Ligand SMILES: Nc1nc2c(ncn2[C@@H]2O[C@H](COP(=O)(O)OP(=O)(O)OP(=O)(O)O)[C@@H](O)[C@H]2O)c(=O)[nH]1
């Protein structure tokens with residue numbers, strides 16, 4: 107605009123776009139409606155050149171954002187940028203050789219897109235002849251274009267137009283097919299938007315090309331709207347979007363779980379996958395198609411070729427794991443546990459009773475779950491429980507098995523034993539097959555649930571029947587090495603906690619260390635059985651290696667209840683960090699899950715804090731038949747929960763708080779307990795070892811394991827004194 111060079115022809119240009127010439131001389135290429143050298147002496151068609159920068163930008167952005175994707179997409183995105191460069195050169199000079207630098211890349215760009223559209227399946231559809239003939243097509247067009255030369259402008263123009271138009275038709279015919287298979291509404295919408303943009307810009311191209319007279323002489327002194335420049339903008343957006351969507355489709359077909367995501371945007375995250383028409387400075391990219399996932403592709407147990415996918419976010423909005431507050435490693439290191447099963451089998455009840463202290467009868471009023479409910483449990487280890495809706499059909503092609511099962515630690519399948527369970531067994535079978543195919547490391551846990559209504563004999567029969575049928579069917583399907591664990595459970599007794607304990611234990615990396623520590627403690631103190639309990643959920647996360655009988659588990663679990671009750675009655679000061687972790691969960695809860703359902707909120711004190719810590723439970727009680735034992739309480743001033751219950755049958759229950767989440771409960775003979783000093787000391791040593799184990803949790807994984815073992819040895823050498 108500020109060019110010092112005079113514009114001798116500036117008036118004449120209004121008459122005909124062909125007349126003036128500037129730095130590059132008279133045009134030797136096709137000329138467009140924009141007046142030549144109108145703005146700058148050095149740039150023939152200023153607006154047409156300027157708008158071509160958009161193509162370069164979208165091309166570069168496409169490559170940059172999808173660098174981990176397959177090369178074909180990088181080539182397609184990259185070719186858009188090259189077309190942009192050629193377009194600038196061409197419109198800037200209007201010289202024939204440079205027009206070729208615009209048009210030839212356009213042909214290759216659409217060829218590359220065509221390849222992506224056609225070879226979009228997880229398997230290869232056509233042989234090598236296919237890419238070879240695509241390359242030949244490009245080569246032939248190039249040769250004809252170049253040999254037509256500036257002297258045969260019309261021929262070159264027609265050859266280019268028809269060659270390009272033909273490929274556009276090929277691409278469109280495949281896009282129609284891709285579109286027809288689409289399930290996801292927002293992706294469908296995006297295709298529609300892209301189509302609209304493409305059509306509009308093609309219309310602009312035509313108006314500019316065919317109705318230049320009208321455009322140059324608009325009424326009311328309106329200037330040339332430069333529709334060819336708008337065509338450039340529309341074509342940039344359109345080609346970015348088409349490539350993006352083809353990329354998405356490919357990722358879906360490969361069984362990845364692609365998602366569209368706004369990058370660098372001002373657009374709020376909620377508007378993900380719906381493209382607003384406004385010019386919002388945001389760029390879409392397809393995510394979840396990393397190199398690592400590409401390796402899965404060569405895994406023999408691949409998803410069926412045509413399986414389609416959907417992102418998690420379509421199932422629910424409470425998605426704390428993917429919240430921005432979590433670092434990537436956190437997401438990965440957090441074990442995930444899935445609750446699946448038919449409708450009304452009791453999944454949500456289990457989750458509520460075990461992790462949210464809902465009373466069993468309250469579950470009668472639970473509504474059917476309609477979307478995946480992800481629950482973050484912050485405790486001695488952080489993990490997640492995903493409660494699935496029973497009616498979910500994950501053979502629905504929109505269900506993304508790879509994404510769902512890919513990172514699962516344990517899959518808990520709940521069967522309603524009071525109901526006819528044939529359908530449940532069929533579902534269990536297909537679930538295991540689908541999940542195992544995606545992730546052979548999942549541990550499968552089958553809860554034969556609601557056994558409270560069954561007689562002892564019937565329980566055993568049912569379990570045998572279910573176990574037998576399932577194993578046989580899996581063997582028939584060639585999966586005889588898949589291990590399923592079966593549990594008889596009910597929310598009306600301890601069985602559900604006990605079963606969950608065993609499930610959770612498999613997800614704890616420190617388990618061997620904890621077990622060892624407990625073994626040492628038992629051996630040195632004459633303790634018969636020791637459990638390490640998660641206080642709030644009453645799940646025991648470890649025990650010594652002697653066999654667990656349900657009775658001792660129940661007694662210990664009841665003891666925690668007693669201590670919590672007593673502390674909530676007699677110890678008024680409130681709590682702390684212990685229930686804090688659980689309170690955080692409530693923010694993650696869907697609306698229907700209200701505060702009041704958490705029993706710990708009943709004890710709200712004036713400071714507004716919730717629940718009660720075991721720390722207040724510095725009591726010593728005796729049970730029904732037992733003698734009242736008025737043990738002086740020694741908590742060493744650090745307010746740790748400590749409690750001893752002597753039972754009539756000569757058994758002593760000994761509880762000691764280990765840290766804010768965990769309590770150690772030991773069962774021992776009254777005779778052994780006479781040496782209480784020794785036991786106290788050994789428990790103290792155990793506690794210190796535990797503290798260190800959990801402190802080390804924060805250190806890097808490998809080092810943690812090593813150091814915990816060292817610690818163990820140390821304890822063995824000098825920490826614990828032998829019993830007797
Ligand atoms: N008798 C008995 N009933 C149970 C038990 N567990 C759950 N129930 C009842 O089973 C019914 C269904 O429980 P839900 O937890 O809603 O079942 P769900 O599997 O989450 O159901 P969907 O959300 O529809 O998939 C409720 O009325 C519970 O009270 C159990 O152990 N014993």
Ligand SMILES: [Ca+2]
Nearest residue numbers: 123138139140
């Ligand atoms: Ca022109």
Ligand SMILES: [Zn+2]
Nearest residue numbers: 154193197334
């Ligand atoms: Zn152009």
